[in-house]
Amino acid sequence: MQQDLTLNLETVSTATKRRKVGNSSEITLSQLDAVINGTSCPLKGSQFLDECRTAAQALPFVNKGFADYNITTVGEKAALLSLMSFESGGFQFNINHFPGNPGQGTRNLMEFPSVNLPDETKNIIRAVVLGDGLSFASAMWFYTQSRATQLGQPGQGCLKLPGMVQGLQAQTQAGWENYITNCVGTTVTDERRKSYLTTLQILNGNDA
Numbered sequence: 001m002q003q004d005l006t007l008n009l010e011t012v013s014t015a016t017k018r019r020k021v022g023n024s025s026e027i028t029l030s031q032l033d034a035v036i037n038g039t040s041c042p043l044k045g046s047q048f049l050d051e052c053r054t055a056a057q058a059l060p061f062v063n064k065g066f067a068d069y070n071i072t073t074v075g076e077k078a079a080l081l082s083l084m085s086f087e088s089g090g091f092q093f094n095i096n097h098f099p100g101n102p103g104q105g106t107r108n109l110m111e112f113p114s115v116n117l118p119d120e121t122k123n124i125i126r127a128v129v130l131g132d133g134l135s136f137a138s139a140m141w142f143y144t145q146s147r148a149t150q151l152g153q154p155g156q157g158c159l160k161l162p163g164m165v166q167g168l169q170a171q172t173q174a175g176w177e178n179y180i181t182n183c184v185g186t187t188v189t190d191e192r193r194k195s196y197l198t199t200l201q202i203l204n205g206n207d208a
Contacts, residue, residue: 024074026063027081027203029055034202035081036090051094058091058136065137069144074203075171079179080139082199084108086192094130105130106138143183158183171200 033055041052062081071077085091087109095105103112103122106129112122129135141157148155158164161182167175176196177188 024072024077024203027059027066027077029059031202032059032062032081035199036085039090039092048093048097051092053091053132055091058132061132061136064133065140068137069140071140071143073169074200075168075175076143076165078171078200078203079168079176079196080108080143081203082192082196083180083184084136084139085199086195094135095126106135108139108142110138110142173197 036055036058039052039054041054041057042049062084066072066077066080071080084107088094088107091107093109094107096109101111102119103117103126104110105126112126117125129138144157144159145154146157158179161178163175163178164183167178169175173193176193180186180188180192
């Protein structure tokens, strides 16, 4: 993934400007549990128990992240939530262990920017945003406020990319592919598509 782990700590906790979009209800516990396929902690044999979160543990942070960044439609929530679940193995991981890229982490495993820093420094910076409040909001921040052009000021994330918001809100596969390719910066795969379609079905109130 080419998302940059450059969260501005001042803007992370500030709600983005309100967008005129249709509202959906908060994610429910049963929905989130279904999305992450019933992850339980501790996981038998897991080496990373301190990173694992159940749906009950994650739910308040997920809903707060959507609320803080004014992400209110089912289509947008499904795209971001499926990405988070896919990248973190259903919230089992908070940093990249395979292969262990320095600085890569949060629940959507954002990569560290391409800057010349020691690996240890990258990991120290990453640690600042690994708490549940920031980590579970990282995908929401990236979508709405990344890509800043001025230091200390929020950017517009992916919101201004052609067809981005409209495609996700319309819940089209083309819209989701646009998000994965041009916002997240990675490749569309069958496994990612399945995660998105399953999450979309769950959030629309249908059995997965």
